[in-house]
Amino acid sequence: MSAVALVYTLFGSREAALGMARQLIEERLIGCANLLGEATSLYEWNGVLEETAEVPVLFKTTPSRRDALMERIAQLHDYEVPAILALPVEAADNAFAKWVGDQLAK
Known part of the structure; x- marks a missing residue:
């Protein structure tokens, strides 16, 4: 099992995605986010x-925080039924996995 977990969701605007990502970093639920x-x-x-334009986002966290992250996204998301998916990570670079874990430990 990898030391990194990925959680994917979509937002109706870039501003909503950025706002959520900033909040989740401040709450130490993610190490970083990639807005696609x-x-x-x-x-x-x-x-x-x-047919809707949306902004996909990948959140990087630790496996131990994955479920809490998914719950928090559901609480904060402005969609009635947001797609919140945990994606499998088979392996992660050790240095990157350590960095993600360190970000959440601050």
């Missing part, structure tokens, strides 16, 4: 086919 380029999401919501 705008994505187009297609899904059915309340019987209507939606």
Whole structure:
């Protein structure tokens, strides 16, 4: 098992993603976040086919904080049903994994 956990979610704006990432860093739930380029999401919501521009984000944390991170994202997210997914990490560079752990230990 890796010493790093990845949690993925999407936001309706870059500002919302940045705000969440900053808060989660301050709360020591993540070591860092990667805001990816705008994505187009297609899904059915309340019987209507939606096409929405969203900002995907990868949050890096430790396996021991993963579940707390997912719960906190759900509490703070402005979506009614946000996609919050833990992605498997088979291995991580030791120096990077140590850095992530050190960020959460401050």
